[in-house]
Amino acid sequence: MDTTRDYWLILKPQVYIMMSTQRILLYNTEKGVYIESDEPSCIELIDSARDEQNKGVRFLPQKVLNNNRLITFIRKLQELQMVELKPADNRTHKPESLLPVYPEKSPVFSKDIMLCLTTLYLYINTTCKQKCPFCELYYKQNPCCTRTKCGEELTIEQIKRILKEARNSPLGKIHILGGDLLQYSRFPQLVEILEKANTAVHYWINYKNTNELDTRLLNKIKYWNVLVDFPLDQEQLQKNIALFNGKAIFYFLIHNEEQREIIETVRKLYHDIRIRIIPIYNNKNQDFFETEYYLSKSDIFSKPISQCRIWRNQTVNSNNFGALYIFPDGKVKTNPNAECLGDFHTSSLEDLLTKEVELNTSWLKIRDNETHCKDCLYRHLCPPPSNYEHLLGKANLCHVI
Numbered sequence: 001m002d003t004t005r006d007y008w009l010i011l012k013p014q015v016y017i018m019m020s021t022q023r024i025l026l027y028n029t030e031k032g033v034y035i036e037s038d039e040p041s042c043i044e045l046i047d048s049a050r051d052e053q054n055k056g057v058r059f060l061p062q063k064v065l066n067n068n069r070l071i072t073f074i075r076k077l078q079e080l081q082m083v084e085l086k087p088a089d090n091r092t093h094k095p096e097s098l099l100p101v102y103p104e105k106s107p108v109f110s111k112d113i114m115l116c117l118t119t120l121y122l123y124i125n126t127t128c129k130q131k132c133p134f135c136e137l138y139y140k141q142n143p144c145c146t147r148t149k150c151g152e153e154l155t156i157e158q159i160k161r162i163l164k165e166a167r168n169s170p171l172g173k174i175h176i177l178g179g180d181l182l183q184y185s186r187f188p189q190l191v192e193i194l195e196k197a198n199t200a201v202h203y204w205i206n207y208k209n210t211n212e213l214d215t216r217l218l219n220k221i222k223y224w225n226v227l228v229d230f231p232l233d234q235e236q237l238q239k240n241i242a243l244f245n246g247k248a249i250f251y252f253l254i255h256n257e258e259q260r261e262i263i264e265t266v267r268k269l270y271h272d273i274r275i276r277i278i279p280i281y282n283n284k285n286q287d288f289f290e291t292e293y294y295l296s297k298s299d300i301f302s303k304p305i306s307q308c309r310i311w312r313n314q315t316v317n318s319n320n321f322g323a324l325y326i327f328p329d330g331k332v333k334t335n336p337n338a339e340c341l342g343d344f345h346t347s348s349l350e351d352l353l354t355k356e357v358e359l360n361t362s363w364l365k366i367r368d369n370e371t372h373c374k375d376c377l378y379r380h381l382c383p384p385p386s387n388y389e390h391l392l393g394k395a396n397l398c399h400v401i
């Protein structure tokens with residue numbers, strides 16, 4: 001940059017900008033690199049470059065380039081491929097910029113609300129002979145079986161009705177959970193019906209409940225998710241690994257660091273099992289949670305965040321959006337921790353989803369609405385609020401603020 005010339009400063013389309021009164025963040029969504037500044041002249045420069053009049057291209061007269069902090073800032077922006085400078089010897093030829101338009105407000109739902117339904121969680125029963133001490137907590141944090149939603153069963157007829165009502169929805173996944181699935185009164189028939197659903201159907205079962213699972217039924221099901229809680233029954237785990245023989249993903253529900261170490265031993269013993277680790281908050285393991293789950297600034301910027309993801313974070317809660325939970329007592333929610341939308345026995349899925357539009361129980365819960373996050377520069381880069389935030393009663397599970 002020659003500081004004796006005039007320039008056009010052009011913001012590149014891949015730049016995401018977030019500004020507060022005293023600080024600015026520019027983020028290159030392709031490279032995953034960023035720069036922050038609290039220098040007023042830098043904030044003013046970028047603010048005016050993206051305003052209605054300049055639309056991403058700002059004239060930079062030579063006299064502005066007397067400011068050393070501003071020059072260093074612009075050079076850094078060039079190095080991070082966020083701006084381009086073009087000599088402006090003839091000011092009349094203003095270059096074009098294609099700045100992305102990020103939505104200012106929440107999106108309007110599709111006119112047909114059923115087109116928003118992408119994931120169903122069907123709790124088909126609540127019967128289970130196990131006595132896991134955290135049964136009431138697991139399902140509020142991750143898809144998991146539970147005995148606590150009292151009721152009988154979702155009948156085959158009710159499940160058929162759900163599938164019929166959802167037939168025009170872009171359903172990508174159906175999750176089948178209990179209780180103990182094998183105690184569902186017509187489990188083999190249910191599997192047959194769901195085979196025809198033309199959607200990926202995921203079955204969730206606790207590893208202690210698999211002893212009566214016959215291999216014919218096991219092999220009919222494509223997606224098995226096996227939940228493993230602690231204390232670990234090594235022998236039972238071994239039986240499950242042999243039984244599923246590579247067909248299942250094993251979800252280990254852990255409460256502390258020691259349990260994580262046990263899983264590392266399991267990993268070494270059985271190379272080919274697919275393992276996912278789910279940290280569980282049990283009201284007493286705050287310290288473990290802080291180390292395990294709280295975000296640091298380096299976590300937020302650890303990999304590039306696409307414009308699409310930033311746009312999503314500004315509009316919907318992608319953990320919840322599109323999901324519907326139906327419990328055997330008829331209660332319907334968009335998340336196990338959300339307010340109940342109504343009773344499946346007396347309302348159609350469409351009516352229940354319309355209620356979500358009115359009440360916003362979880363689909364649009366984003367960081368812009370959370371007290372501790374709403375003014376944070378990183379609020380569109382952080383993952384959306386999850387069940388953990390809800391259970392810990394703290395919106396910002398981070399070490400940043």
Ligand code: SF4
Nearest residue numbers: 128132135145146206
């Ligand atoms: S196996 Fe599942 S449903 Fe049964 S007690 Fe344990 S967590 Fe609850």
Ligand code: SF4
Nearest residue numbers: 373376379382396398
């Ligand atoms: S305060 Fe909220 S938005 Fe900011 S870093 Fe923490 S969790 Fe993310």
